Each structure stands twice: as structure tokens, then as C-alpha cells.
Amino acid sequence: MNTQSAQRIALISFHGDPAVEIGREEAGGQNVYVRNVGEALARLGWQVDMYTRKVSIEQAEIVEHTPGCRTIRFSAGPLEFIPRDNLFEYLPEFIEKFLQFKQENGLSYQIVHTNYWMSGWIGMCLKKVLGCKQIHTYHSLGAVKYATIENIPPIASQRLETECDVLEEAERIVATSPQEKAHMRQLVSTKGDIEIIPCGTDIHSFGSVDxxxxxxxxxxxxxxxxxxxxxxxxxxxxxxxxxxxxxxxxxxxxxxxxxxxxxxxxxxxxxxxxxxxxxxxxxxxxxxxxxxxxxxxxxxxxxxxxxxxxxxxxxxxxxxxxxxxxxxxxxxxxxxxxxxxxxxxxxxxxxxxxxxxxxxxxxxxxxxxxxxxxxxxxxxxxxxxxxxxxxxFSWDGVAKQLSELYLQVIMQPAIKEEQKEQLKVAYSSK
Ligand code: UDP
CATH class of the missing domain: 3.40.50.2000 (Glycogen Phosphorylase B;)
Incomplete structure (x- = not known):
């Protein structure tokens, strides 16, 4: 870590709470990813704030996991489990709570790393309000999912549009495999910067017993x-x-x-x-x-x-x-x-x-x-x-790659797509 201002990062996982028990309805890989990436980034020196939606009155607003890594929960919509396809209407309330919390606690973020399309939507709004940069991980692509199911939910068009906008507007997209990157290019958009950084696992715990x-x-x-x-x-x-x-x-x-x-x-x-x-x-x-x-x-x-x-x-x-x-x-x-x-x-x-x-x-x-x-x-x-x-695929290796990416993105000047096109034209005519 080389700059003081780079030290705080927001991981936004609106519907996948990194602090809950894993292996139940809608709590799976994304929750594990955010929690482990957060803890491993904290070991590298980042101050990690993981933001998620609160789903019950019993849940603590703030859970400290390890030094430098915490989960922060906001109530947005009813305090109960709501299937993810019905959550979109509560995103503005979540953004309001985020901005309020940030201000009250004097926090500033140069980067938000968003997870899944709804958090991606939140990230695009925060970019506009705060001028921060955005890194996004999809975890699942609507364009792939809807090709394999019969009952397409009403939220589908909003999801597909958001997934395309995020790909084109975020400073960087993290694909977790070359196959996911190929799907983004084939099914979502040919624009946008994609980097492949896989998911990880705890190599000390898995493999500890014969x-x-x-x-x-x-x-x-x-x-x-x-x-x-x-x-x-x-x-x-x-x-x-x-x-x-x-x-x-x-x-x-x-x-x-x-x-x-x-x-x-x-x-x-x-x-x-x-x-x-x-x-x-x-x-x-x-x-x-x-x-x-x-x-x-x-x-x-x-x-x-x-x-x-x-x-x-x-x-x-x-x-x-x-x-x-x-x-x-x-x-x-x-x-x-x-x-x-x-x-x-x-x-x-x-x-x-x-x-x-x-x-x-x-x-x-x-x-x-x-x-x-x-x-x-x-x-x-x-x-x-x-x-x-x-x-x-160790979490520490994954976090190291993400940390390098964050620093690189923080340093890069904010160039808009149109400017990139102009630059391309300028260079190709030389
Ligand atoms: N998992 C768990 N307990 C269970 C079932 C699953 O802890 O009883 C964890 C599993 O170890 C893995 C995650 O849930 O870390 C599932 O992630 P995966 O990417 O395989 O699937 P997803 O749930 O994201 O579709």
C-alpha cells in the first residue's frame, strides 16, 4: 500500500451479507467471496468496509470481523428476507443510508467494489454523487441465467440493462474466469475493461485433514x-x-x-x-x-x-x-x-x-x-x-491481485469512453 488515501475500500454486497451463515437460501458463493476478500485485503493493510442490507431486527448494524474488516448493515425496505428479484425498489433507500453513514463517520472512498448487478447499480449512482471509481464483480450474468430458465422474472429487463451499463461504465470489471469474460463479451457488450481475477479458497482449512x-x-x-x-x-x-x-x-x-x-x-x-x-x-x-x-x-x-x-x-x-x-x-x-x-x-x-x-x-x-x-x-x-x-486459488493470492488492481485504478486518470474513442482515432491516424 503506498498512499494514505488508498487505504479505505468499500465492498458493496447489497443482497449477499458477508457476515451470515453460508449454505442457506441465497447465501452462497458471493457471501463467501466478499467476506474472504475483505478479510484478506485487511491483512494487506486496507481498511475494509463491507456494506449489505439488514434482513432482521436481531442483526447487528456493525460486525467487526478482524482488525480492519467489518460488515455494516442498513435497513432498506422491510426488515425481512426478500427474494433478490424483488429487491430493486429498495436500492435508493440503501444509497441514502450509505451517504448518511459515510458523512456521519467522516469516511471517504476513492473506490467502491460492487458485487452482483444490484450493487453495480448502487455503484453507478455513487460514482455520480461522490466521483469515486467503480470495480465490479458480477457473480452471475442475467444474459446467461435467463437462457437456462423458463420463467423470466419481471425484473429481467432492468437487470440486463444495468449489467450492460456497468460493463461499459465501471473503471474495471473483475471476471472470475476466462469463460465468464467470454460470456460478457458475447452476450453483454464489447465495450469496457475486464480483468480476470479468480475466486479463492481457504487453503489452510481445506486440506487440513486426511x-x-x-x-x-x-x-x-x-x-x-x-x-x-x-x-x-x-x-x-x-x-x-x-x-x-x-x-x-x-x-x-x-x-x-x-x-x-x-x-x-x-x-x-x-x-x-x-x-x-x-x-x-x-x-x-x-x-x-x-x-x-x-x-x-x-x-x-x-x-x-x-x-x-x-x-x-x-x-x-x-x-x-x-x-x-x-x-x-x-x-x-x-x-x-x-x-x-x-x-x-x-x-x-x-x-x-x-x-x-x-x-x-x-x-x-x-x-x-x-x-x-x-x-x-x-x-x-x-x-x-x-x-x-x-x-x-488462495484468498491471499486473489486479494493481492485485487489490491494491485485497486491501486492501479486509483492512479489512472478518469477517461471517459468517448475520450478513449477520440484517442484511438488520433493514434490510428498517425
Ligand atoms: N456452503 C456451506 N455450507 C453448505 C453448503 C454450501 O458453507 O451447507 C458454501 C460452500 O462451501 C461454498 C458456497 O457455500 O463456499 C457455495 O458457493 P458456490 O460458488 O459453489 O455456489 P453458489 O452458492 O454461489 O451458487
Missing amino acids: RKAARVALGIKADAKVVLYVGRFDHRKGIETLVRAMRESKFYGDEKLQIIIGGGSVPGQSDGIERDRIEGIVDELGLRDCTTFPGRLSQEVLPTYYAAADVCVVPSHYEPFGLVAIEAMASSTPVVASDVGGLQFTVVRGETGLLPQPQNVAEFAIAIDKIISNPEWRDKLGEAGKRRVHDK
């Missing part, structure tokens, strides 16, 4: 064939593909087979409804005896689950990055993931796992069987996965 000890801790037999899913209960996570694949597996009916489907849910909410649907399919396929649903797995217990597994399956229909894949790899567990999005970047086919086609039950069954029937190859894939994560 398979044998993990199985003892969880009461799993040493010779069991353990197939693990970790993630939210959401139709687009493709859990149905996994369970149907296990019906086609050559280990179906083998008493050694054990399927663990980990993730939180609340009865009656969308994740609870998806869990009931999956449990129904498990029953129908005769997999009940070999399948367990341990519920939400805390970040403390997750390393043990990943380590205990022979294979971790990420059957998502689409995944911009997919933290679960690198968490499993960091734990020396091979990954069978859909051949989509960021998973094509993190999982190296035949080296750290396999990449069947999304929703292709037969291909998933073959890939899972291939790994669980060959422990030697499983270990080889696992070790290569761990090396890859250590080389490329």
Missing part, C-alpha cells in the same frame, strides 16, 4: 465409496442429475455406496421445496438407504466432509465460478463437474477431475464410477487438484 481421519470423525467406513454434493438446494444446481446418475451407477445396490447431499434449507421456502423434491426422487429410485442429508454444513465441518469423500460432484446447469469445486480440490478430492462456465477453468479434465455434459445422467454416472472404482487414480487426481488450488 481421508482416513475424516472418515473416523464422521463415522464412515474406511472402504465406503463416498459421493458428496455440497451447495444450495436450487433447481439449477442439478442435484437431480446426481441422484439419477447414482441409479445408473454400477455401484447401485452396493452396500459400500454412500451419497451425502449437504446444504441448508427451510421448509416451505424455495430451498426447502427443492430438498423435498430431491428426497422424493431419492425414494422413488430406491436410494434412500445409501443417501444422507446432513443439512447445512458449517465452514468448520466442511473440510472433514470434503476430505472423507471419494468424489465431489458439482452438477450445476451453469456456474460462473463454483467455489465448491476448488474447496474439494484443496481437500485432495477429485471433482466431477458439469462442463460449463467457471468449472471448465477450475477443473482440469483428466487431471483434477472429469467434466461431463450438464444434465447428462449417463455421462455423470460413467465419470463418477470411473473415479470411485480406481482409488489410485482418485488419489492422483486429488493431489493434482490440491496443487492447482495452492498455485492459483
Whole structure:
């Protein structure tokens, strides 16, 4: 860090609270990303303020995580959980609270790093009011998501327009994989500056326990064939593909087979409804005896689950990055993931796992069987996965790249798109 004024940064994550428990409805990768990036930036010397929306009266307004890193919550709209597609109308209130808090506390930010499209919208407004610069991470692209779902929500047009504006107007966009960058270029806009900086994972915690000890801790037999899913209960996570694949597996009916489907849910909410649907399919396929649903797995217990597994399956229909894949790899567990999005970047086919086609039950069954029937190859894939994560995806490495980017953007003069075009013309005519 080389300038005093560069030291304070605002990470805005309007709907993804970095201080909440992870693994429940709408609390997943984005929350983990913001929290870990924030803490790692603070270790590098930044003063990190992470802003989010308060969803219940019990939640503290300010949560101090580590020295220099805190979450600040504002109430905007009713103090209750509201699905993200219905939150747009509360953004102006959030901005008002932000400006008020900033003024009352004498804070100033040269940069805001916004996360997901609604925070991107907030960032564009703050740029206008404060003259600050904006860095944006999408976490999910409407243009990709809407191509894979049937019921397009009414907010879609607002989201698509905002995503395009942010790409063209923010000082820099952080894509978390080359695949995400390609989607931005193909589906959103050819304008705007994009830099690829991946998501990270805690390489000290994931990988801290070996398979044998993990199985003892969880009461799993040493010779069991353990197939693990970790993630939210959401139709687009493709859990149905996994369970149907296990019906086609050559280990179906083998008493050694054990399927663990980990993730939180609340009865009656969308994740609870998806869990009931999956449990129904498990029953129908005769997999009940070999399948367990341990519920939400805390970040403390997750390393043990990943380590205990022979294979971790990420059957998502689409995944911009997919933290679960690198968490499993960091734990020396091979990954069978859909051949989509960021998973094509993190999982190296035949080296750290396999990449069947999304929703292709037969291909998933073959890939899972291939790994669980060959422990030697499983270990080889696992070790290569761990090396890859250590080389490329540690939070400290990610934060270092972000920190360099922030400093670079702070130093760069504010050049508008039209000026860039004029410069291009001027140079090309020389
Ligand atoms: N997760 C968790 N407990 C659970 C299920 C998931 O802590 O029971 C965490 C998981 O470890 C990962 C995140 O939630 O860090 C999910 O991120 P990912 O990018 O895989 O998916 P997203 O939820 O963003 O779609």
C-alpha cells in the first residue's frame, strides 16, 4: 500500500451479507467471496468496509470481523428476507443510508467494489454523487441465467440493462474466469475493461485433514465409496442429475455406496421445496438407504466432509465460478463437474477431475464410477487438484491481485469512453 488515501475500500454486497451463515437460501458463493476478500485485503493493510442490507431486527448494524474488516448493515425496505428479484425498489433507500453513514463517520472512498448487478447499480449512482471509481464483480450474468430458465422474472429487463451499463461504465470489471469474460463479451457488450481475477479458497482449512481421519470423525467406513454434493438446494444446481446418475451407477445396490447431499434449507421456502423434491426422487429410485442429508454444513465441518469423500460432484446447469469445486480440490478430492462456465477453468479434465455434459445422467454416472472404482487414480487426481488450488486459488493470492488492481485504478486518470474513442482515432491516424 503506498498512499494514505488508498487505504479505505468499500465492498458493496447489497443482497449477499458477508457476515451470515453460508449454505442457506441465497447465501452462497458471493457471501463467501466478499467476506474472504475483505478479510484478506485487511491483512494487506486496507481498511475494509463491507456494506449489505439488514434482513432482521436481531442483526447487528456493525460486525467487526478482524482488525480492519467489518460488515455494516442498513435497513432498506422491510426488515425481512426478500427474494433478490424483488429487491430493486429498495436500492435508493440503501444509497441514502450509505451517504448518511459515510458523512456521519467522516469516511471517504476513492473506490467502491460492487458485487452482483444490484450493487453495480448502487455503484453507478455513487460514482455520480461522490466521483469515486467503480470495480465490479458480477457473480452471475442475467444474459446467461435467463437462457437456462423458463420463467423470466419481471425484473429481467432492468437487470440486463444495468449489467450492460456497468460493463461499459465501471473503471474495471473483475471476471472470475476466462469463460465468464467470454460470456460478457458475447452476450453483454464489447465495450469496457475486464480483468480476470479468480475466486479463492481457504487453503489452510481445506486440506487440513486426511481421508482416513475424516472418515473416523464422521463415522464412515474406511472402504465406503463416498459421493458428496455440497451447495444450495436450487433447481439449477442439478442435484437431480446426481441422484439419477447414482441409479445408473454400477455401484447401485452396493452396500459400500454412500451419497451425502449437504446444504441448508427451510421448509416451505424455495430451498426447502427443492430438498423435498430431491428426497422424493431419492425414494422413488430406491436410494434412500445409501443417501444422507446432513443439512447445512458449517465452514468448520466442511473440510472433514470434503476430505472423507471419494468424489465431489458439482452438477450445476451453469456456474460462473463454483467455489465448491476448488474447496474439494484443496481437500485432495477429485471433482466431477458439469462442463460449463467457471468449472471448465477450475477443473482440469483428466487431471483434477472429469467434466461431463450438464444434465447428462449417463455421462455423470460413467465419470463418477470411473473415479470411485480406481482409488489410485482418485488419489492422483486429488493431489493434482490440491496443487492447482495452492498455485492459483488462495484468498491471499486473489486479494493481492485485487489490491494491485485497486491501486492501479486509483492512479489512472478518469477517461471517459468517448475520450478513449477520440484517442484511438488520433493514434490510428498517425
Ligand atoms: N456452503 C456451506 N455450507 C453448505 C453448503 C454450501 O458453507 O451447507 C458454501 C460452500 O462451501 C461454498 C458456497 O457455500 O463456499 C457455495 O458457493 P458456490 O460458488 O459453489 O455456489 P453458489 O452458492 O454461489 O451458487
